[in-house]
Amino acid sequence: MSLYSYIDGHILLPLGDRLKGRDLHGAFAEALRTEWFTEEQLEQLQNEKLQHLVRHCYENVPWYRKVFDERHLTPDDIRTRADLVKLPILTKQTVREHREEFISRDAAQRKYVEDSTGGSTGTPMRYLEDMGTWNTRRGLGRRGWAWAGFEVGEKLFTLAGNSLVRKNADGKKVLLKDLYDRIIMRNCKQDCTDVTPEALERYYRAMMRYKPSGIRGYASSLYFLARYIEQHRLPVCPVKVVLTSGEKLHPAYRYKLQQVFRAPVFDAYGAADGGVSAHECYMHEGLHIGEEHCILEIVDTAGNPLPEGEVGHVITTDLNNYAFPFLRYRVGDMAYIKPERCSCGRAHRLLGEVIGREGRAIYNKQGRPYSSIVMDNMMFKDLDFHTEAHQRLYEKMERFQIRQDSRGDLKILIKPADPAEPLETFAYIRENFQQYFPDSAVELLFVEDIPPLPSGKEDYCYSEFVY
Numbered sequence: 001m002s003l004y005s006y007i008d009g010h011i012l013l014p015l016g017d018r019l020k021g022r023d024l025h026g027a028f029a030e031a032l033r034t035e036w037f038t039e040e041q042l043e044q045l046q047n048e049k050l051q052h053l054v055r056h057c058y059e060n061v062p063w064y065r066k067v068f069d070e071r072h073l074t075p076d077d078i079r080t081r082a083d084l085v086k087l088p089i090l091t092k093q094t095v096r097e098h099r100e101e102f103i104s105r106d107a108a109q110r111k112y113v114e115d116s117t118g119g120s121t122g123t124p125m126r127y128l129e130d131m132g133t134w135n136t137r138r139g140l141g142r143r144g145w146a147w148a149g150f151e152v153g154e155k156l157f158t159l160a161g162n163s164l165v166r167k168n169a170d171g172k173k174v175l176l177k178d179l180y181d182r183i184i185m186r187n188c189k190q191d192c193t194d195v196t197p198e199a200l201e202r203y204y205r206a207m208m209r210y211k212p213s214g215i216r217g218y219a220s221s222l223y224f225l226a227r228y229i230e231q232h233r234l235p236v237c238p239v240k241v242v243l244t245s246g247e248k249l250h251p252a253y254r255y256k257l258q259q260v261f262r263a264p265v266f267d268a269y270g271a272a273d274g275g276v277s278a279h280e281c282y283m284h285e286g287l288h289i290g291e292e293h294c295i296l297e298i299v300d301t302a303g304n305p306l307p308e309g310e311v312g313h314v315i316t317t318d319l320n321n322y323a324f325p326f327l328r329y330r331v332g333d334m335a336y337i338k339p340e341r342c343s344c345g346r347a348h349r350l351l352g353e354v355i356g357r358e359g360r361a362i363y364n365k366q367g368r369p370y371s372s373i374v375m376d377n378m379m380f381k382d383l384d385f386h387t388e389a390h391q392r393l394y395e396k397m398e399r400f401q402i403r404q405d406s407r408g409d410l411k412i413l414i415k416p417a418d419p420a421e422p423l424e425t426f427a428y429i430r431e432n433f434q435q436y437f438p439d440s441a442v443e444l445l446f447v448e449d450i451p452p453l454p455s456g457k458e459d460y461c462y463s464e465f466v467y
């Protein structure tokens with residue numbers, strides 16, 4: 001540990017906490033305390049937190065009192081994870097329509113921040129984030145960084161959209177936040193919405209000037225930067241680690257980031273609404289769910305819990321949000337929990353692949369769902385991204401987008417890296433899709449550009465087909 005990291009972690013960070021009314025330092029200590037809990041200890045912790053929260057909801061939150069009364073339930077009926085099934089699933093639409101009823105009667109005496117979901121998950125939803133949740137999320141985040149070998153006090157370069165790089169209209173707040181980011185978090189942030197060559201050159205120069213130990217951001221933004229660096233044969237400062245979050249990390253992205261930055265990539269998944277956070281450890285076998293923070297369930301479309309290994313909707317109960325409780329909240333992503341535990345020895349269950357925002361998982365006409373990871377694999381010859389020749393072929397596409405219309409037919413839009421490239425180079429993609437979507441028409445076409453999304457996130461897979 002460097003001297004700066006030590007001073008930062010032990011003096012500056014607690015001081016910043018005191019000034020800002022937060023407890024990042026305490027939350028990190030708590031995350032370390034429970035890091036090696038057994039499965040039974042984690043379950044006991046969850047049940048204790050759940051019972052406390054449920055009683056609070058019953059006594060102080062109008063929406064839940066109504067839900068309990070309608071079902072003739074009392075807090076004693078919800079004592080464990082298995083009891084949660086007695087409660088209905090909560091959607092974003094319900095929260096939007098009944099927002100006031102979700103605010104705890106004692107919210108004024110609690111510390112919270114007002115927050116909103118981004119536009120990439122549909123209509124934004126406003127909610128309150130209890131400081132208990134705010135702190136826990138960051139404590140677990142810092143623990144995730146520690147697994148990656150990165151500590152607070154080391155220089156971080158962030159390239160992301162507004163979920164990680166926040167803009168603030170209030171100039172005074174920006175100044176304070178900037179100081180906090182630079183001195184305590186040592187985080188140099190760049191807004192990645194723009195990915196033109198000029199913008200990539202700007203990010204590259206900012207990164208080289210800053211000389212960070214860690215690079216963090218949306219997987220696609222960092223991938224674009226890596227591609228830019230590679231194409232222009234630019235030198236890269238030594239980096240310890242690449243931290244991705246905010247969207248799906250495709251195997252091809254991980255490969256390219258590791259190759260260009262010559263550092264391991266650690267992925268994370270989170271949703272501030274619902275209190276979900278999950279981090280990859282150094283074994284890279286999946287993302288450890290922050291069980292201290294939420295009870296995460298995977299359910300089918302009808303709301304029935306699914307066994308481990310099966311893909312379904314992510315449902316979460318935030319164990320730390322008392323100001324605006326979320327019980328059995330549907331986050332809007334699809335994922336599965338791995339049946340195996342991680343070989344690192346931690347008992348926190350592993351989230352397998354997160355399939356991305358729901359509605360974007362693609363079904364064939366027989367009703368078989370395909371995750372975005374499979375969609376990405378379809379763009380490789382023989383669905384194999386390990387072969388270098390296949391990777392080179394993949395790189396002949398600058399961008400691509402898979403679109404499925406309401407009838408289930410597919411259009412694969414490709415922006416070739418070289419405009420002179422014949423379309424037949426990519427004929428294998430049509431064959432790949434035809435194999436897995438036997439009754440769908442598959443059309444390949446070249447486009448000059450792929451339409452971007454306002455959120456700055458890449459959307460390469462889009463479907464209107466509902467099976």
Ligand SMILES: [Zn+2]
Pocket residue numbers: 281282283288342343344345346
């Ligand atoms: Zn592990």
